[in-house]
Amino acid sequence: DAGVIQSPRHEVTEMGQEVTLRCKPISGHNSLFWYRQTMMRGLELLIYFNNNVPIDDSGMPEDRFSAKMPNASFSTLKIQPSEPRDSAVYFCASTWRDRRETQYFGPGTRLLVL
Amino acid sequence: SQKIEQNSEALNIQEGKTATLTCNYTNYSPAYLQWYRQDPGRGPVFLLLIRENEKEKRKERLKVTFDTTLKQSLFHITASQPADSATYLCALDGYGGSQGNLIFGKGTKLSVKP
Numbered sequence: 001d002a003g004v005i006q007s008p009r010h011e012v013t014e015m016g017q018e019v020t021l022r023c024k025p026i027s028g029h030n031s032l033f034w035y036r037q038t039m040m041r042g043l044e045l046l047i048y049f050n051n052n053v054p055i056d057d058s059g060m061p062e063d064r065f066s067a068k069m070p071n072a073s074f075s076t077l078k079i080q081p082s083e084p085r086d087s088a089v090y091f092c093a094s095t096w097r098d099r100r101e102t103q104y105f106g107p108g109t110r111l112l113v114l
Numbered sequence: 115s116q117k118i119e120q121n122s123e124a125l126n127i128q129e130g131k132t133a134t135l136t137c138n139y140t141n142y143s144p145a146y147l148q149w150y151r152q153d154p155g156r157g158p159v160f161l162l163l164i165r166e167n168e169k170e171k172r173k174e175r176l177k178v179t180f181d182t183t184l185k186q187s188l189f190h191i192t193a194s195q196p197a198d199s200a201t202y203l204c205a206l207d208g209y210g211g212s213q214g215n216l217i218f219g220k221g222t223k224l225s226v227k228p
Contacts, residue, residue, distance in 0.1 A: 004157070033215075042220035043158070043203065056215065091157050102148065103216060105157030 004106035006092050012112045018080040021109045025094030034077050035091040050097050082113045120219040128227055135189040135222045137204035144206040147187050152201045194226045
């Protein structure tokens with residue numbers, strides 16, 4: 001079992017550039033979550049999908065952030081334009097739609113915006 | 115809004131001793147609580163889930179208690195080993211207020227010295 005796959009693992013970009021993070025959930029899972037982790041704020045939920053449909057995006061910091069899930073096996077989180085304060089580790093997690101099941105996290109993408 | 119606190123940023127103990135980590139929450143009545151382990155450069159990994167009607171749950175050397183009156187969970191690792199060194203996160207089911215999302219504490223970094 002490959003687990004949740006995220007790419008890239010590391011991203012360094014300059015302020016103002018567009019950044020796209022990618023996630024492949026575990027096959028069969030129908031809920032997908034995007035989190036951001038920083039030392040100051042810990043692990044914060046940005047958005048989650050059920051059956052490819054965005055359910056709650058209240059954690060998305062601002063309009064510069066957008067997320068899509070075109071099919072059950074792929075999701076993207078895009079930041080445009082990026083800012084230095086977006087520097088963080090971004091995690092994708094997946095699980096079954098019954099959210100009382102545990103979440104399975106990917107290895108994360110470490111983003112540095114200069 | 116819901117608030118979750120892990121009262122120690124770091125905990126240092128000697129190998130063989132029992133590590134006890136604390137998770138407190140306010141303004142909330144979660145349906146369940148989870149503990150995750152996170153190693154450097156990796157995503158969180160699920161360890162244990164305890165429901166509101168359960169007082170204690172065990173898994174090998176791990177034990178979790180859940181006191182809904184005190185609004186507190188304790189996480190114990192008995193006979194600790196250096197390999198137990200990691201950051202441990204507690205997470206609450208946001209069902210009561212956040213539509214079923216997980217809300218994470220900032221974590222406690224455990225170091226077990228040989």
